[in-house]
Amino acid sequence: MTTNLMRAVVHEGAAGVGGVRVAEVPVPRPGPGEVLVRLKAAGLNHRDLFIVDSRDPAAPATVLGSDGAGVVVAGAAEVGAEVVINPSLDWAEPDAVPEVPAILGVPTNGTLAEYVVVPAGNVVPKPEHLSWTEAAALPLAALTAYRALFTRGGLVAGEHVLLPGIGSGVATFALSMAKAVGATVSVTSRSAEKLARARELGADRAISSSGDWAAELGAPVDLVVDSIGSATFDACLSVLRSGGRMVTLGATTGPDVELSLRNLFFRQISLLGTSMGSAREFSRMVELVAEHRVQPVVHHVYDLADGPRALAELASGDQFGKLVVTVG
Numbered sequence: 001m002t003t004n005l006m007r008a009v010v011h012e013g014a015a016g017v018g019g020v021r022v023a024e025v026p027v028p029r030p031g032p033g034e035v036l037v038r039l040k041a042a043g044l045n046h047r048d049l050f051i052v053d054s055r056d057p058a059a060p061a062t063v064l065g066s067d068g069a070g071v072v073v074a075g076a077a078e079v080g081a082e083v084v085i086n087p088s089l090d091w092a093e094p095d096a097v098p099e100v101p102a103i104l105g106v107p108t109n110g111t112l113a114e115y116v117v118v119p120a121g122n123v124v125p126k127p128e129h130l131s132w133t134e135a136a137a138l139p140l141a142a143l144t145a146y147r148a149l150f151t152r153g154g155l156v157a158g159e160h161v162l163l164p165g166i167g168s169g170v171a172t173f174a175l176s177m178a179k180a181v182g183a184t185v186s187v188t189s190r191s192a193e194k195l196a197r198a199r200e201l202g203a204d205r206a207i208s209s210s211g212d213w214a215a216e217l218g219a220p221v222d223l224v225v226d227s228i229g230s231a232t233f234d235a236c237l238s239v240l241r242s243g244g245r246m247v248t249l250g251a252t253t254g255p256d257v258e259l260s261l262r263n264l265f266f267r268q269i270s271l272l273g274t275s276m277g278s279a280r281e282f283s284r285m286v287e288l289v290a291e292h293r294v295q296p297v298v299h300h301v302y303d304l305a306d307g308p309r310a311l312a313e314l315a316s317g318d319q320f321g322k323l324v325v326t327v328g
Helices: 046-054 132-137 139-152 169-180 192-200 213-217 233-238 261-265 279-292 304-316
Strands: 005-011 020-026 034-043 069-075 082-085 115-119 123-125 160-163 184-189 205-208 221-226 240-248 270-273 298-303 322-326
Touching: 005 304, 020 304, 034 132, 034 139, 046 304, 069 115, 069 132, 123 279, 132 139, 132 298, 132 322, 139 169, 139 221, 139 240, 139 279, 160 169, 169 184, 169 221, 169 279, 184 192, 192 205, 205 213, 213 233, 221 233, 233 240, 298 304, 304 322
Parallel strands: 160 184, 160 221, 184 205, 221 240, 240 270, 298 322
Antiparallel strands: 005 020, 034 069, 034 115, 034 322, 069 082, 082 123
16 A cells, blocks of 8 residues: 555435545554455445435544455455455354344445455455455345345245345345255246346246235245335235245335234244344355355446445436445
């Protein structure tokens, strides 16, 4: 490094994407047990939008971003190692769920920058088959999908999983991972284009969100992984087999639902919540991606200088897969 400053995508002032800009900020320095990573690429998440929409206008500028991949250049790890960054902080084991998950990128400075400092335990080797942009697409969404499918959902080969709202980062990773382990996968969407894309990625059934799910699925499903919330909650429960499981990880259409307890206990449905994941799950997720050569779906790639425009596209909700910003 020849300068003490770096380029970064920061939020300051006005709420929303209007407060996002590219600025020069100090290069961070690693402390004990930390590493400095020179980022090659960084992925975007809806969390970035939630943050910019909710920050206090008087708060100081902060670097956005939770996902990233790059090269270790200093600190408590092998210099030169090519790594993917785990954005889940201070969560080691799957069952040791923190009261409030700590996530890289606000209040800590994040990955939409040329450098980032993270704990040494939060970097794992980059799968060799992935490009930098593909590796940067992994962290938050793939970790969330992995925990939802396997730790919470208990998915095994031969089961049938339903993924409402295909096209999001989490649902797209869940499709690839479930197919990799031998599951049957059905998806829903309002978009014919997204349904067609899902079929190309291996979805066994791709049905319209407005259709008759039960009729088109043909048989009840073993597991539903849902991030939509109130708009699909009843439909998700209705297509589960007796003894089936539903994992909920988001509420993009609203968090409030009406629920008949009889529908749960007579049919012995398991209703499970999840969010993010632990360091152990992150390592297992990366191992699965490497073993099965899972290929992240990247919708569009931007340069760091276009970071604000990338966030604006994310807000439109039209993408299939991940938006990624290249840094190096």
